[in-house]
Amino acid sequence: MSQPIEFEEEEFTTQFNGQTIRRILAQTRPHWPFLVGFLSLIALASFLDSYFTFLSKRIIDEGIVAQDRAALYRIVTIYGSLLAVQALSVFGFIYLTGLLGERIRYDLREKMFRHLQRLSLGYYNRTPVGWIMSRVTSDTDRVAELVTWGLLDTSWGLLNIATAVYFMMIIEWHLALIVSAVIPIIVIVAIQFKKKIIVEYRAVRKINSKITGAYNETITGVKVIKALGREKENLEEFSHLTSDMYRAGYRAAWLSALFLPTVQLISAAAVGVIIWYTGWQAEVAVGGMTLSVGGMQAFISYVTFMLFPIQEMARVYAEMQQAVASGERIFSLLDATPEIVDRPDAFDPGTLRGDIEFEHVDFYYEEDSPVLQDFNLKVRQGEVIALVGPTGGGKSTIVNLLCRFYEPKRGVIRIGGVDYTRFTQHAIQSRIGMVLQTPHLFSGTIRDNIRYGRLDATDEEVEEAARLVGAHEFIVRLEKGYDAEVGEGGNLLSVGQKQLISLARAVLANPDIFIMDEATSSVDTLTEALIQQGMEVLMRGRTSFVIAHRLSTIRNADRILVIENGTISEMGSHSELLRRRGHYYRLYTQQFRRERSEAYAQQVDGREPAPAPGEALAT
Numbered sequence: 001m002s003q004p005i006e007f008e009e010e011e012f013t014t015q016f017n018g019q020t021i022r023r024i025l026a027q028t029r030p031h032w033p034f035l036v037g038f039l040s041l042i043a044l045a046s047f048l049d050s051y052f053t054f055l056s057k058r059i060i061d062e063g064i065v066a067q068d069r070a071a072l073y074r075i076v077t078i079y080g081s082l083l084a085v086q087a088l089s090v091f092g093f094i095y096l097t098g099l100l101g102e103r104i105r106y107d108l109r110e111k112m113f114r115h116l117q118r119l120s121l122g123y124y125n126r127t128p129v130g131w132i133m134s135r136v137t138s139d140t141d142r143v144a145e146l147v148t149w150g151l152l153d154t155s156w157g158l159l160n161i162a163t164a165v166y167f168m169m170i171i172e173w174h175l176a177l178i179v180s181a182v183i184p185i186i187v188i189v190a191i192q193f194k195k196k197i198i199v200e201y202r203a204v205r206k207i208n209s210k211i212t213g214a215y216n217e218t219i220t221g222v223k224v225i226k227a228l229g230r231e232k233e234n235l236e237e238f239s240h241l242t243s244d245m246y247r248a249g250y251r252a253a254w255l256s257a258l259f260l261p262t263v264q265l266i267s268a269a270a271v272g273v274i275i276w277y278t279g280w281q282a283e284v285a286v287g288g289m290t291l292s293v294g295g296m297q298a299f300i301s302y303v304t305f306m307l308f309p310i311q312e313m314a315r316v317y318a319e320m321q322q323a324v325a326s327g328e329r330i331f332s333l334l335d336a337t338p339e340i341v342d343r344p345d346a347f348d349p350g351t352l353r354g355d356i357e358f359e360h361v362d363f364y365y366e367e368d369s370p371v372l373q374d375f376n377l378k379v380r381q382g383e384v385i386a387l388v389g390p391t392g393g394g395k396s397t398i399v400n401l402l403c404r405f406y407e408p409k410r411g412v413i414r415i416g417g418v419d420y421t422r423f424t425q426h427a428i429q430s431r432i433g434m435v436l437q438t439p440h441l442f443s444g445t446i447r448d449n450i451r452y453g454r455l456d457a458t459d460e461e462v463e464e465a466a467r468l469v470g471a472h473e474f475i476v477r478l479e480k481g482y483d484a485e486v487g488e489g490g491n492l493l494s495v496g497q498k499q500l501i502s503l504a505r506a507v508l509a510n511p512d513i514f515i516m517d518e519a520t521s522s523v524d525t526l527t528e529a530l531i532q533q534g535m536e537v538l539m540r541g542r543t544s545f546v547i548a549h550r551l552s553t554i555r556n557a558d559r560i561l562v563i564e565n566g567t568i569s570e571m572g573s574h575s576e577l578l579r580r581r582g583h584y585y586r587l588y589t590q591q592f593r594r595e596r597s598e599a600y601a602q603q604v605d606g607r608e609p610a611p612a613p614g615e616a617l618a619t
């Protein structure tokens with residue numbers, strides 16, 4: 001059953017955390033010229049915004065009321081030129097904010113990508129891919145939004161209010177003080193509303209993604225639902241969801257509708273105070289009236305125009321909680337320390353050729369469930385080791401330890417007589433060639449994927465490698481040959497073809513140690529023979545470990561290890577182990593019998609037998 005995707009709808013319970021906010025803001029430090037640029041332009045634009053209202057007052061008082069045509073023209077000309085300056089500064093700050101946002105997104109993503117490459121496999125085991133993807137995409141966006149548009153709206157809002165108060169003070173400071181008292185009231189009311197509205201909309205989105213999930217399950221599982229007669233129960237569950245959504249949607253709509261009239265009423269009260277004050281002054285201070293008609297009009301404009309920046313600031317404040325939570329998750333990723341780090345004196349031995357030794361190795365993924373305990377193994381340079389045994393026995397773990405994707409918890413692994421933790425990880429991993437059971441190919445062409453083994457290889461070398469492992473024939477049969485796209489993860493090719501390409505890639509890399517996890521199923525007999533031949537090319541003269549599923553590999557191996565419960569339960573060559581008539585003998589005869597009967601069935605009725613991986617040697 002599919003799970004609804006809810007990464008976007010995570011809970012944001014984080015409270016304001018000054019340290020995280022400081023760290024988020026610190027992301028702008030390398031780009032301070034942009035920041036200074038956009039803040040200065042915003043300051044200019046907001047100053048002009050308020051100044052325009054002041055100029056309007058002067059147009060009314062000095063031009064229209066005083067009937068002074070020259071003054072009117074002069075002020076209107078100033079107004080017009082400043083409008084052009086304002087237009088330029090608005091263009092400038094929006095442009096700079098956009099650029100700053102892109103830089104911050106780029107920086108964060110690059111930092112995360114770099115860090116993700118350093119993290120050990122253990123981190124990837126614990127952390128779902130979806131979680132990481134959410135950090136890299138939506139969280140980065142939220143943080144970038146906060147430090148750009150959020151910062152822009154806040155500074156623009158604050159500066160607008162400050163300059164408006166400044167000009168009101170110039171016009172009539174008593175009234176300016178009275179009117180300013182309204183500002184914090186509107187700010188608090190606006191923040192409370194916005195916070196509540198955001199909570200309701202988030203609830204709506206969350207339920208919506210559950211509804212999508214419910215639709216998905218019902219449609220994909222329609223047969224089962226019908227067969228079990230679950231329609232009524234499903235409908236009831238669905239009705240709960242939709243009525244929850246209706247309630248949350250209703251509350252959001254009600255709050256949104258209530259919000260604007262409420263703040264408008266508060267500002268209307270302020271406008272009332274202004275008008276009352278003007279009238280009162282006219283009464284008590286006949287002849288000495290300090291607030292002109294233009295002044296009153298300017299005050300009313302300042303109060304009304306203040307509403308918009310206050311709303312924007314309230315929105316930013318309410319959304320800041322989300323951005324802080326996003327920031328915390330991004331930093332938790334960036335602060336995760338790799339479990340495997342090179343020692344300060346780590347070196348590159350130049351080669352990994354030499355005997356390999358596991359000495360008293362203990363290993364676990366989870367502390368309370370040991371996988372290997374006191375594991376000992378000596379492998380001579382050039383030996384081919386086949387690992388067989390039941391699933392979960394520890395075969396992949398042995399190979400993972402050898403590649404140093406994990407390190408022993410106790411004991412030591414030596415390569416060429418040296419503890420391998422003295423080498424750099426790169427020195428080890430770049431000299432081990434690995435072909436996985438379901439090999440991973442990267443989107444691109446077949447040629448690109450083979451060349452991944454050695455980036456400076458020529459086209460001829462790429463083809464030569466493919467020929468050596470027997471992949472050339474199938475590649476040239478494809479319409480575009482080596483230039484055929486493999487699709488995301490190589491999914492346009494079969495498992496066998498992917499293995500052949502991985503073998504060619506490994507040949508090109510010319511590793512000192514070769515590791516192969518054979519494909520268990522879905523490989524036809526011809527491809528299987530090709531893979532076998534390719535493996536032999538690669539194993540020649542190289543120490544090789546094969547997690548073996550096929551009889552042919554096992555017969556040719558120098559030594560076969562039967563791995564059960566993290567220990568070697570049997571070890572020897574194919575004929576030795578058969579003579580011993582133990583676990584290996586049973587696995588082998590079972591598989592041999594199955595293969596015989598399949599071959600017989602094919603001969604009799606020409607049908608393709610279904611694979612029975614349950615009986616394979618290493619599953």
Ligand SMILES: Nc1ncnc2c1ncn2[C@@H]1O[C@H](COP(=O)(O)OP(=O)(O)OP(=O)(O)O)[C@@H](O)[C@H]1O
Binds near residue numbers: 365396618619
């Ligand atoms: N990443 C992991 N985190 C936790 N436990 C793990 C992890 N990988 C393997 N294990 C556990 O370690 C044990 C050995 O697993 P391992 O994959 O080495 O066995 P295997 O012999 O290769 O099996 P298979 O043939 O199925 O691949 C199993 O019990 C498995 O559940």
